[in-house]
Amino acid sequence: MFRLQGSKVLAVDMTGDAVKAKNGSMVAYDGQMAFKKMSGGGEGVRGMVTRRLTGEQMTVMEVKGHGTCWFADRACEINLVNLQGDKLFVESSNLLATDAGLRTGTSFTGLRGASQGNGLFTTTVEGHGQAAIMSDGPAVVLRVSSQYPLTVDPGAYVAHQGNLRQSFQSGVTFRTLMGEGGGEAFQIRFEGDGLVYVQPSERNTIAGDV
Numbered sequence: 001m002f003r004l005q006g007s008k009v010l011a012v013d014m015t016g017d018a019v020k021a022k023n024g025s026m027v028a029y030d031g032q033m034a035f036k037k038m039s040g041g042g043e044g045v046r047g048m049v050t051r052r053l054t055g056e057q058m059t060v061m062e063v064k065g066h067g068t069c070w071f072a073d074r075a076c077e078i079n080l081v082n083l084q085g086d087k088l089f090v091e092s093s094n095l096l097a098t099d100a101g102l103r104t105g106t107s108f109t110g111l112r113g114a115s116q117g118n119g120l121f122t123t124t125v126e127g128h129g130q131a132a133i134m135s136d137g138p139a140v141v142l143r144v145s146s147q148y149p150l151t152v153d154p155g156a157y158v159a160h161q162g163n164l165r166q167s168f169q170s171g172v173t174f175r176t177l178m179g180e181g182g183g184e185a186f187q188i189r190f191e192g193d194g195l196v197y198v199q200p201s202e203r204n205t206i207a208g209d210v
Helices: 044-052 112-117 174-180
Strands: 001-002 012-020 026-030 032-039 059-069 078-092 095-099 101-106 121-134 140-144 151-152 156-169 184-196
Touching: 001 078, 044 095, 078 184, 121 156
Parallel strands: none
Antiparallel strands: 001 012, 012 059, 012 095, 026 059, 032 059, 078 121, 078 156, 095 121, 101 121, 140 184, 151 184, 156 184
């Protein structure tokens, strides 16, 4: 069971079950725990091939045991996500831990990923269970509906879930090319029905430079 202890530490209570967590993110535990290194991007041969093709090289560990294990990473804020058969899209660098029963994989992001400097693919988490994602500062969860589409800065985007379509928007003009852009030349537009997680901080991205 996932629970937050403060806003920057994830506590997981285990009774013989397991979780998958970012490699090296354990900060403390009580009881008996076993740690086994795994790889992100999906399990099995397909996952291995996908990881090599996509560059989603996240390394994870399986933690199994009886007791409580605490996880944290670089004092990042932690947000809990409940999945009920739907799929979470999250940058691998923002994923801290998942229930062991959740399936992980990769998804093509195209220009959106390129604008973020994260490559062309992102990590997916799917199934029934909990996931813990990280953000630089407390994330806000913004609802998208058919009446209210949402536009997000690529540098502030953390994750999304639900039945959402995303498209890449460019505001590059002649003035941008002349060095008079406002630093918001690229955005991600979400339409449909779902949730988008946005952090109150922007990564250094290609979008922020033009």
